[in-house]
Amino acid sequence: MTQSMAESFIFSIAESLITKLASHAFQEASRVVGLYDHLRDLKKTLSLVKAVLLDAEQKQEHNHELQEWLRQLKSVFYDAQDVLDEFECQTLRKQLLKAHGTIKDEVSHFFSSSNPLGFRSKMAQQIKDLSKRLDKVAADRHKFGLRIIDVDTRVVHRRDTSRMTHSRVSDSDVIGREHDKEKLIELLMQQNPNDDDKNLSVIPIVGIGGLGKTTLAKFVFNDERVDECFKLKMWVCVSDDFDIYQLFIKIINSANVADAPLPQQNLDMVDLEQLQNQLRNILAGQKFLLVLDDVWNDDRLKWVELRNLIKVGGAAGSRILVTTRIDSIASMMGTVTSHKLQSLSPENSLSLFVKWAFKEGEEEKHPHLVNIGKEIVKKCRGVPLAVRTLGSSLFSKFEANEWEYVRDNEIWNLPQNKGDILPALKLSYDFLPSYLKQCFALFSLYPKDYSFNSDEVARLWGALGLLASPRKDATPENIVKQYLDELLSRSFLQDFIDFGTICLFKIPYLVHDLALFVAKDECLLVNSHTQNIPDNILHLSFAEYNFLGNSFTSKSVAVRTIIFPNGAEGGSVESLLNTCVSKFKLLRVLDLKDSTCKTLPRSIGKLKHLRYFSIENNRNIERLPNSICKLQNLQLLNVWGCKKLEALPKGLGKLISLRLLWITTKQPVLPYSEITNLISLAHLYIGSSYNMESIFGRVKLPALKTLNVAYCDSLKSLTLDVTNFPELETLIVVACVNLDLDLWKEHHEERNGKLKLKLLGFRDLPQLVALPQWLQETANSLQSLRISGCDNLEILPEWLSTMTNLKVLLISDCPKLISLPDNIDHLAALEWLRIVGCPELCRKCQPHVGEFWSKISHIKEVFIEEP
Structure with a gap:
């Protein structure tokens, strides 16, 4: 397990480079x-x-020469990313020059440094050098006898004999699983009314590697009751x-274990039709139990084919x-709810x-x-x-310092054998699609037990160019949601809460160890133990500001990320x-939240x-240099909470990305x-x-999806015309005490079309006595409504029941609110209702006894605070 794992990102890096080079915009610009x-x-x-990278990734583990080849390739790939990036920077500058062509002010100065001919020859030279280096490394690929695999099928085919399982177990080896065993045996022996030849009951056990x-x-397979119930076990x-x-051969051999197994080579000569007949004869009229252990196939067609062939007998x-x-x-496979295996108790x-660390009684x-x-x-x-891995590593060792070493070290730093916890978890990592591997590795930049939200990882992944999608219309937000769903499905995330537009989650402790290992x-992640920063590090994270110290003695000019x-x-x-500007010229991400620089x-x-x-x-900064507006690649600028900031920098409109x-x-x-020049702006937060x-006069922001306005005490009006904000989906207004929430009544006559809001939040608005009328417009789109700390809100309108897509309704700390709309039971899509801090309303909604309970009892998740 000492082998370096960073090469496993290499396929996705190659893919992103090729996608970029093939894009229409890139080709056009390169022609010009x-x-x-x-x-x-x-x-x-x-x-x-x-074409040969996937095969190389799979074969590298025991071949140091191949590992070195992949390392060289990766170095060329990263340099290629930087060169192509520079080319894009220049293209963006050109676009800007076109847009601002008539403005003489500082635009000419802005471009004086970039002589187009000089730039062309410099780029041509860099690309030639890159091609030379790449050709040189690429030529070596023939040395390794690599196969061409074009598509990452998401499954790593390898004969790992340590994973080949068998059905024997000693009951004394199993601790803390009695309850699970009883539950599964009950499921196996249950007589289902629909038990007939057409329905074959499939019971999945699911959980992370090593659980x-x-x-x-x-444990279940070897129980006597199961023996009596099933005449044939495979x-x-x-x-x-x-x-x-x-699989047919394996099933037939497993069924024949009681007799003599059929010779493997004979079976290999037989076609599928004959195998099927053979299996049908074995299963004929028998009530059987088949265990399919360690399944990784997500191709439903293959599964359905196998199931249909098995169930005929x-x-x-x-x-x-x-x-x-x-x-x-x-x-996909189960006909009943999956049995989710939980962790063992302490x-x-x-x-x-x-049991694993001592001989019996020795402890x-x-x-x-x-202790x-x-x-x-x-x-x-x-x-x-994990318990077994660490316990057996200490077997027959009685020196306290050896035990303390294991206690005080990260699991990923401890020696591991083939069947131990990290190799087991790493198998899950190997099976990740290549585009998820790098995203997953970046979790290692955060401390253990960190509470993540999806916006935060979306910003980091997006800035590092890791959000690729084959679908043209996929937004970064959609892609992040898809990535997180995939990681959740593989048990790489826990405590996952989905609020529709944002998700909260944590990384399980051992999975964090895995992230540290592969990354x-x-x-x-720099902490008090870090001596220095190795030269090859690309992404740096400081657990605390004090750890900045002498770390930057390194030559690591390639750094792309610095976060706290x-x-x-x-x-x-x-x-x-100053170090960043002089040394880390390739930085993509610089997050200095809570810093105190002036x-x-x-x-x-x-x-x-x-x-x-x-x-x-940052509570000290008063001005931002206008030069910040030269950063045409900038996708995210955050000066939220900089309360001394006098004004935004001049030239903000040049930040076209x-x-x-x-x-x-x-x-x-x-x-x-x-602001009106920011045509890509999708999320705007003003606080x-x-x-x-x-906030807006007649500004048009065609891409704006989210608007969040908070603590703007002088704000009186907010004009949101659907023609100017056609994509707006999320509106959150917090503690704007003078804002008239009938936002645009004076413009109502001129407006055409309706807002398509999906999420609306009002918090700490004492002026809110009733919900604004314009909210009715969102009847077909609104999915989530959150109202909190509105002391004077007295009533929810009857038209609330026309919100046909409303899934989440959250009401908190609105003491004057004492009733729900009469026909709230018409909200068929409502899945989540939470009412807290509204004493009278909470009393009326108490489960089974409150007068409103019958109207809300159909909702899947209801939380009503005790009065």
Whole structure:
């Protein structure tokens, strides 16, 4: 397990480069500059290399020469990303020059540095050098006998003999699974009324690697009651390759174990039709139990084919028990709800640990070691394989310092054998689609037990160019949701709450260890133990500002990310900023939230690759240098909570790539003429701008999806005309005490079309006595309505029941609200209702006894606070 894993990102990097080179915009731009032929050659070589990368990734583990080849390739790929990025920067500048062509002010100065001919020859030289390097490395691919695999099928085919399971288990080896066993046996023996030949009951056990799914299946398989119930029992380890033909052979051999198994080579000569007849004869009229252990196949067609071929033979009441790590596979195969395996209790974990760390009874002689063992077990978070891994590594070792070493070290730093916890979890990682591997690795930049929200990871993944989608119309938000759903399905996330537009989640403890392990060549979370920063690190995260210290003695010019996940509290980051500008010219992400610097260097405008810049909650900064507006690649600018900021920088309209903008400013009016140029702006947050009187005049923001306005005390009106904001989906208004919420009544006559809001939130608005009339417009689109801290809200209108798509209704701390609309039971789509801090209303909605209960009892999730 010492082998470096960063090469597993390499396929997705190649894919993103090829996609970029093939895009229409890129090809057009390269023609204009006269670099089309150079880039076409580069793309050709890239495609040749990409074709063998998947095979190389799978074969690298035991081949150091191949690992080195992949490392060299990755270095060329990253340089290619930087060169293509620079080319895009220049293209964006050209676009800007066209748009601002007539403005003489600072635009000419803006471009004086970029002599188009000089730029062309510089780029041509860089691309030639890249192509040369790539050709040189690519030529070596023939040395390794690599196969061409064009598509990442998401499944790594490998014969890993350590994963081949069998059905034997000793009951004394199983601790803390009695309850699970009883539940499964009950399911297996249940007489279903619809038990006939047409229905074959399939029961999935699902959970993360190392949780004990196979052990539990063996525990059930070997129970005497199961023996009596099923005359024929078969155990098949499916593992990686879901080949129908091979599975038939395995099932037939497993059925024949009682007699002599059929010779393998004879079966290999037989066609599928004959195999099917043979299986039909074996199963004929028998009530059977078939265990399919360790399934990774997510191809429904293959599964349905196998199921249909199996179910033609057996008697009613036959069962299939499936173990898998992946939720979506469990639900595809299962005919009943999946049995989700939970972690072991601390007591059971300790019993299991003692069993593996000591000979029987030996622990009584070493109570001090058992005490250290209790601490070690906490690291394992109830995952039996982790407990067994660490317990067996200490077997017959009685020196306290050896036990303390295991207690004080990260699991991923400890030696691991083939069947131990990290290799088991790493298998889950190997099976991830290539585009998810890099996204997953970046979780290692955050501390253990960190509470994530989907917006935060979306910003990071997006700024690093990791959100690719084959679908043209997919938004970054849709792609992030899809990625998180896939990771959740594989048990890589926990405590997952989906609020529609945003999700909250955590990374399980051991999965975080896995992220640290696979990312260790590229990502570093700097803490008090960090001595120095290795040269190859691309992504840096500082657990605390104090750890910045001497870390930057390294030559790591390639750094692309610097973040402070817990904030750079107390940090005057001027020297860090100067280092960034002088050394880290390739930075994509710079997040300095909670820092205390008073100024930013003008030279920040040189960080032309920067996509993401935040100084959120800096309480000292008064001005931003106008040079920040030279960052045409910038997608995210966050100055939210910078309460001393006098004004936004001049030239804001030049940030033509900006998608997300958080603003706090002392200005009374937004610079409309600038804001209107931000045609890509999708999310705008305006907060603590106490002087701001109006937000939009006649500004058009065609891409705006989210508007969040908070703590703007002077704000009186907010004009949202659907023709100017056709894509607006989320509107949140917080503590704007003078805002008239009948937002645009004076414009109502002129307006055409209706707003398509999906989420609406009102919080801490004492002026709100009734919901504004215009809300009726959103009857067909609104999915989530949240009202909180509105002290004077007295009534919810009857027309609320026309909200046909409303899924979430959250009402909190509205003490004067005492009733719900009469026909609230018409809200058929409503799935989530939460009412707290409304004493009288809570009393009337109490389950089973309140007068309104009958109207809301149909809702799936109802939480009513006790009065």
